[in-house]
Amino acid sequence: MHDKTLTELAQALDSGELSSRELTDHYLQRIEQADASLNSFITVTAEQARAQADAADQARANGNAGWLTGLPLALKDIFCTQGVKTSCGSRMLDNFTAPYDATVVEKFKAAGTVSLGKTNMDEFAMGSSNENSYYGPVKNPWDLSAVPGGSSGGSAAAVAAGLTPAALGTDTGGSIRQPAAFCGITGLKPTYGRVSRYGMIAYASSLDQAGPMARSASDCAHLLNVMAGHDVRDSTSVARGVPDYAETLNAPLSGLKIGLPKEYFGDGLDPEVEKAIREAVSVYESLGATVRDVSLPHTHYAIPAYYVIAPAEASSNLSRFDGVRFGHRCENPSDLIDLYKRSRAEGFGEEVQRRILIGTHTLSEGFFDAYYTKAQKVRRLIRQDFLDAFEDVDVLMGPASPTPAFDLGAKKDPVSMYLQDIYTIAVNLAGIPGISVPAGFVGRRPVGLQILGTHFAEAQLLNVAHQFQQATDWHLQRPATAEESV
Amino acid sequence: MALEDSHVRRAAHLARLAVSDDQASDFVEDLSRILDMVDQLQGVNTDGVAPLAHPLDATQRLRADEVTETDQRDTFQRCAPAVENGLYLVPRVVE
Amino acid sequence: MQWETVIGLEVHVQLATHSKIFSGASTAFGAEPNSQACAVDLGLPGVLPVLNEQAVAMAVQFGLAVHADIPEVSVFDRKNYFYPDLPKGYQTSQMYHPIVGPGEVEITLDDDTTKQIRIHHAHLEEDAGKSLHEDFHGMTGIDLNRAGTPLLEIVSEPDMRSAKEAAAYLKAIHSIVTYLGISDGNMAEGSMRCDVNVSVRPKGQEAFGTRAEIKNVNSFRFVEKAIAFEVERQIELIEDGGKVIQETRLFDPERDETRSMRTKEEANDYRYFPCPDLLPVVLDQAYLDHLRSQLPELPAEKRERFQQALGLSAYDASVLSASRDMAEYFEEVHHVCGDVKQAANWVQGELSGALNRESLSIADSPVSAVQLGELVQRVLDDTINGKAAKQVFQALWHGEGASADAIIEAKGLKQVTDTGAIETMIDQVIADSPAQVAQYRDAEPEKRGKMIGYFVGQVMKASRGTANPQQVNGLLKDKLDALL
Structure with a gap:
């Protein structure tokens, strides 16, 4: 049952072959059985899930079921969920029960989905390996000695291992696409502003975007149908019509112009990853697409620009965690400054503190122009690179990550960890959408093909990804952990 | 731009993070490497380029001036570390 | 030496919107603590601001009223610092691109002369909450009802040269904002608060002296008193060979003096940067024209x-x-x-x-x-x-x-203007006052004018105040003079 896509499960619910309650119980059992080794969930909301499943079955019996009604999914623990612990992977919020639902959570509740629980993540979404969680690292279901990627590592691992048919993630510099690639699933980062950020705990506000993570592009299309849209509570969400992303999945690809950014195939790219990507591109050629080389000349500066802008925004966004109104508070503070300093030093992990310090330093007097203003200018050049490329081609393709999943504990030095995001990070700076789809393996570890489109080209990306998945079966491969029967 | 111990200590104070001497020297080392990487930006010619704060060229939408929120103090204060008589408590602030 | 005082004011005006600048919580004064602090005002994890259109309109109306440039684009920035009444650890304000550009205000002085005071700019920002220092077991209580109330901070150029000018300027701002109806201007409730920058320099010198900023001077009277004290303090200090240091001082209205706020930490670094949760505010000409046409x-x-x-x-x-x-x-x-x-x-x-x-x-x-x-x-x-x-x-x-x-x-206060009725009363008074009539008759002609007052009083009394005094005067004079 748990190797089925959302689309298949939706049909099973619709035909009455399966009830939402049966499906939900099955996944809850899967989690209980397999998650001890994966650590992909921080909180499992079994009771609430069963109640939601019963309500969904009732709704279906009453003829009030939509496409997603009764389908289970998991939420990255960055989304506020009313009455449910929302930790953001941090000790700071270990005691925090959100008093409200994020807009995205509200939308899925309204669509009748069942929430299985909250998935593990790098603390405050800062990380590329899910090793920065207060709740411990997540293991890659394909190889328990490997990381699942991050920061949405719990969501990716849970989907790959069949602990949930789908999950929500967030992506600030690659946090949906890179773990999707490492775990062999499909993950979409929509255009900045396409999905409401309200209730999604902010890391870097001008880069953060929520998106779906699932077994297939088709599943992602159905999830995005629910998530996308303007939210009056988010000034940065875009008031623009939402197409039916499922409707255009089968559009033919003949004449599609694919660009391969030469900077995405240079030094540092694992040759076997490159081989898998080139093979995937040739599948597209066989589907009628044409391929040409393009250049994104400022690619090299994306990581430097990101590590100014994101920490700067984060240093300010995380100031609200001060031990006064919610979250961790140190014992017996001697005075106000002590309350602040110890609560924050105890509540935040090392990587979060590091980024707060970088951001604080680069924004401070005497450094602001050289770092922040400069990075914002480079950001414009990076965006322009993409806009120029999309004058000539419809989509860009390349690897989602230079290597397959690396070993747990392999990257001790922060900078070498940051360089992991070389192919994903510029996309957030430019605000364009990107999707990662399974495209092969290096040994047991999956490889992700990243497809990028211009602003609001989600329908096209999903179509392009779906057509690949009609022609290949990489996305149907399951890790051994998912084979264990319940 | 070389990062010094004083920079880290100043940032830690501004960011209200308690940092021990050992941690401070670790941070100096890590942050120096990060900033060395960041310094590559100085090699980009950005003459005449305007800073980009948001990826979309959108403008602020305005909200009607209406009271839409009701009192939820009890709910909000359930997750607060210390409250009394509806007030959040902090160590005495000296004016 | 002759000294000249140089004064600039930063006036914070609470705008009279129904809801907060970035949330739908009420701005009403005097509610139960924290009952009007919603998720956005509290800075709960995940919340986001959305700008109140009325706050924008009010700021622009002020700008138009002081003939200011209204830039097409304004931007909100974050001012970062930790304080318990500042829930997010930053105040959303406008540092680099304020909504109101340079303008000017005319003030009227006691001698009826007028003077133009330039406005440097005015910007929108959110108010902070309040710290309550009553004893909570040695703790301070925080009420965030006020957090997020829209403020317009109006920053003048250092164009004022006396405490009186500063007070006149504050009055002028008060009358503009209350005329516009954009604030209730209630200084006692803190709807209008003022920081005063004061320096002195030898008369004739062009360069400004070092200034002190006096915080929270919250009445017209206090502005004058605080400046008077501060000017005297600075002059004395310099004349004694000392130096004014740039610092923030607090006015103590009980003692009419300012004192240094030394307890505050060393120089702040607010790390302003554009707020990524808000987009640039763009105002077109049609919008400005519309607001201009509505100005009272x-x-x-x-x-x-x-x-x-x-x-x-x-x-x-x-x-x-x-x-x-x-x-x-x-x-x-x-x-x-x-x-x-x-x-x-x-x-x-x-x-x-x-x-x-x-x-x-x-x-x-x-x-x-x-x-x-x-x-x-x-x-x-x-x-x-x-x-x-x-x-x-x-x-x-x-x-x-x-x-x-x-x-x-x-x-029965209707005035008696019937000549006959008044004459009857006069005749009666003259008949009842032979001694006074005799005095009048014997007096020097130039003194008689004064003596007539007695008779007027008696007639008015007889009419219970209703007789027309001019008529009484004229008729009495005629009758008395006829007796001469």
Whole structure:
């Protein structure tokens, strides 16, 4: 049952072959059985899930079921969920029960989905390996000695291992696409502003975007149908019509112009990853697409620009965690400054503190122009690179990550960890959408093909990804952990 | 731009993070490497380029001036570390 | 040495919106602690701000009223610092691209001269909460109801040269914002708060001296007192060979002095940067034109019209246009009675005196403008004399009748102007006062004018104050002189 896509499960619910309650119980059992080794969930909301499943079955019996009604999914623990612990992977919020639902959570509740629980993540979404969680690292279901990627590592691992048919993630510099690639699933980062950020705990506000993570592009299309849209509570969400992303999945690809950014195939790219990507591109050629080389000349500066802008925004966004109104508070503070300093030093992990310090330093007097203003200018050049490329081609393709999943504990030095995001990070700076789809393996570890489109080209990306998945079966491969029967 | 111990200590104070001497020297080392990487930006010619704060060229939408929120103090204060008589408590602030 | 004082003001005006600048929580004053602090105001994880259109409109109206440039694009920035009354650890404000650019305000001084004070800019920002220092077991209590209330911070150029000018400027700002209706201007409730930058320099020197910033000077009177103290302190300090240091000082109204806020930490670094949760605010010409067309007549225009069209003195025009309520009241009285001079005298005299005595604002006057106008009308048409008019005013004030006419009728205060009736009273008084008549007759002619007062008094008394005093005077003089 748990190797089925959302689309298949939706049909099973619709035909009455399966009830939402049966499906939900099955996944809850899967989690209980397999998650001890994966650590992909921080909180499992079994009771609430069963109640939601019963309500969904009732709704279906009453003829009030939509496409997603009764389908289970998991939420990255960055989304506020009313009455449910929302930790953001941090000790700071270990005691925090959100008093409200994020807009995205509200939308899925309204669509009748069942929430299985909250998935593990790098603390405050800062990380590329899910090793920065207060709740411990997540293991890659394909190889328990490997990381699942991050920061949405719990969501990716849970989907790959069949602990949930789908999950929500967030992506600030690659946090949906890179773990999707490492775990062999499909993950979409929509255009900045396409999905409401309200209730999604902010890391870097001008880069953060929520998106779906699932077994297939088709599943992602159905999830995005629910998530996308303007939210009056988010000034940065875009008031623009939402197409039916499922409707255009089968559009033919003949004449599609694919660009391969030469900077995405240079030094540092694992040759076997490159081989898998080139093979995937040739599948597209066989589907009628044409391929040409393009250049994104400022690619090299994306990581430097990101590590100014994101920490700067984060240093300010995380100031609200001060031990006064919610979250961790140190014992017996001697005075106000002590309350602040110890609560924050105890509540935040090392990587979060590091980024707060970088951001604080680069924004401070005497450094602001050289770092922040400069990075914002480079950001414009990076965006322009993409806009120029999309004058000539419809989509860009390349690897989602230079290597397959690396070993747990392999990257001790922060900078070498940051360089992991070389192919994903510029996309957030430019605000364009990107999707990662399974495209092969290096040994047991999956490889992700990243497809990028211009602003609001989600329908096209999903179509392009779906057509690949009609022609290949990489996305149907399951890790051994998912084979264990319940 | 070389990062010094004083920079880290100043940032830690501004960011209200308690940092021990050992941690401070670790941070100096890590942050120096990060900033060395960041310094590559100085090699980009950005003459005449305007800073980009948001990826979309959108403008602020305005909200009607209406009271839409009701009192939820009890709910909000359930997750607060210390409250009394509806007030959040902090160590005495000296004016 | 001769010293010159240089003053600049930063005035924080709470805008009179219903809801907060970035949330839908109420801004009403005086609610239970934290009952009006919603998720956004509390800075709960995940919340986001959305800008209140009325706050924008009010800021722009102010800008238009001070003839300021309104830039097409303005941007919100974050001012980062930790304080318990600042829930997010930053204040959303406008550092680099404020909504209102340079403008100017005309102030009127005591000698009726005017002066232009330049506005550097005005920007929108959110207010902080309040710290309550009553004893909570040695703790401070935080109430965030005020957090997120929209503020317009109006920053002047250092154009003022005396405490009086500073007070006049603050009054001018107060009258503009209350005319526009964008703030209630209630300084006691903190709707208008003022920081004063003061420095001194030797007369003739161009460079500014080092300034001190005096925080939270929250009444017109305190502004003058705080500046007076601070100027004296700085001059003394320099003349004694010391140096003024740039610092923040607090005005203590109990002792009329300013003192250093040394407890605050060393120089702050607010790390301003554009708020990524808000987008640039873009205002087009049509929007500005629309708001301009809605502007009421402003104090300076009113003052000008009162002088030019109504012929009031500069002083009267200034007093009567000081607040929109005052001006509207005066104009209504004038409209009803038809006489500018009388209307101005009554509003500034009898009415203002009564209001001051009971510490009432003109909006709360128990005597309405129409009632006062009708009363003045009865003086003008000789229905009552001045003395009776004051009685009628008192009666109106105490709610003893619905209108001047009703009170005149009820109290029988109608003026007696019938010559025959007055002559009868005069004859009686003369008959009853042979000694005074004899004195009058024997007095030097130039002293008789004074002595007539006695007789007038007696006649007025006999008429219970209703006789027309001018008539009484004239007739008495004729009759007494006939006895010579």
